Amino acid sequence: MNSSNRTHRTAEHSDLESIWTLFKDVLFLDSFSPQLIEEKLFTNPAPNRQTHETLLSLDGGQLVGIMQVVRRPADRKGWIGLFGVRASDQRIGVATELLDQAIGIFRREKIEEVEVLAIPGNYFTPGIDPRYTPAICFLEKRGFQRFRDCVNLVGRLDEPFDTSADIERLEAAGLEIRRAIASDGPLLDAYFLREFGDDWRMEAGLALASDPPALHLALKNGAVVAFSAHSTQNREWGFFGPMGTSPETRGLGIGRVLLHLCLNDLRDAGHKSAVIPWVGPIPFYSHHAGCTVDRVFWRYRLHLT
Numbered sequence: 001m002n003s004s005n006r007t008h009r010t011a012e013h014s015d016l017e018s019i020w021t022l023f024k025d026v027l028f029l030d031s032f033s034p035q036l037i038e039e040k041l042f043t044n045p046a047p048n049r050q051t052h053e054t055l056l057s058l059d060g061g062q063l064v065g066i067m068q069v070v071r072r073p074a075d076r077k078g079w080i081g082l083f084g085v086r087a088s089d090q091r092i093g094v095a096t097e098l099l100d101q102a103i104g105i106f107r108r109e110k111i112e113e114v115e116v117l118a119i120p121g122n123y124f125t126p127g128i129d130p131r132y133t134p135a136i137c138f139l140e141k142r143g144f145q146r147f148r149d150c151v152n153l154v155g156r157l158d159e160p161f162d163t164s165a166d167i168e169r170l171e172a173a174g175l176e177i178r179r180a181i182a183s184d185g186p187l188l189d190a191y192f193l194r195e196f197g198d199d200w201r202m203e204a205g206l207a208l209a210s211d212p213p214a215l216h217l218a219l220k221n222g223a224v225v226a227f228s229a230h231s232t233q234n235r236e237w238g239f240f241g242p243m244g245t246s247p248e249t250r251g252l253g254i255g256r257v258l259l260h261l262c263l264n265d266l267r268d269a270g271h272k273s274a275v276i277p278w279v280g281p282i283p284f285y286s287h288h289a290g291c292t293v294d295r296v297f298w299r300y301r302l303h304l305t
């Protein structure tokens with residue numbers, strides 16, 4: 001077969017089943033439902049700031065390759081999201097053609113830096129698991145450079161965490177610890193404007209939209225000083241995060257109690273374990289929740305200037 005047999009188009013929702021089937025075959029290290037793939041490819045957590053589409057390669061009407069393309073023109077930043085090629089069609093240039101198209105889109109939109117997989121608020125994994133070795137060979141051949149490693153931790157949820165003494169102690173110190181409520185939106189706007197920025201505000205908004213809100217807060221004098229969230233995405237994996245404590249209130253044990261409240265929520269929802277993705281302070285999670293390193297990812301980026 002050569003490239004002239006293949007056609008390309010953008011994915012539609014009706015392609016979901018065949019996209020999931022292809023990914024299920026080639027992403028052998030991961031387990032995921034069609035709904036999770038639907039979330040990754042067909043939802044956009046920041047529609048006012050980024051656009052996304054998924055490019056498909058077909059041969060005789062059969063799906064042979066997939067590559068998601070996400071970009072934020074205002075930041076000159078783009079992402080290659082999930083990508084894969086049917087096993088029987090690998091090493092014949094399918095991914096190369098898809099990446100050529102993706103780079104054409106990035107260049108037209110004046111994107112200067114392209115990262116792989118680490119799409120804020122909607123990432124399957126925060127980088128490439130190097131055991132997907134053909135993927136790292138492919139990216140490196142195309143000039144992507146590995147610039148950092150990151151890890152996902154796993155935490156067992158065998159027993160609930162007892163948070164009562166911590167909450168009592170913090171309340172005695174003038175802090176309020178509580179689950180967020182729908183009307184907290186303006187409080188969160190003020191907090192994230194001051195502390196952690198738009199991407200974490202967006203993720204806190206996703207957590208707030210859960211029923212009940214998958215977001216716990218610490219407040220002092222009515223203002224948020226710390227937060228922790230879960231289930232903003234990849235819910236079937238028991239996904240924790242993000243979380244953050246303002247610098248001036250660090251070291252008081254606020255992060256621990258907010259972590260425990262989220263892990264208790266995940267346990268109550270039936271999860272046996274939680275994923276703590278894209279970490280961060282490993283000793284904090286190891287010490288307070290016995291979390292251990294589960295997956296290692298290599299982060300790749302390409303400069304287009």
Ligand SMILES: CC(C)(COP(=O)(O)OP(=O)(O)OC[C@H]1O[C@@H](n2cnc3c(N)ncnc32)[C@H](O)[C@@H]1OP(=O)(O)O)[C@@H](O)C(=O)NCCC(=O)NCCS
Pocket residue numbers: 026027081082083084085086089090091092093094095096097128132133134135136137138139141
């Ligand atoms: C990575 C993947 C998409 C590559 O697709 P592909 O269509 O086979 O890639 P191409 O044919 O365009 O290969 C282009 C170049 O990449 C490199 N490459 C691709 N597969 C390789 C492999 N198995 N071993 C070594 N190099 C490889 C080669 O340099 C190749 O050029 P060459 O064949 O002239 O030597 C495919 O292997 C795949 O689907 N893997 C599983 C999914 C995955 O890991 N996705 C990443 C996480 S989402």
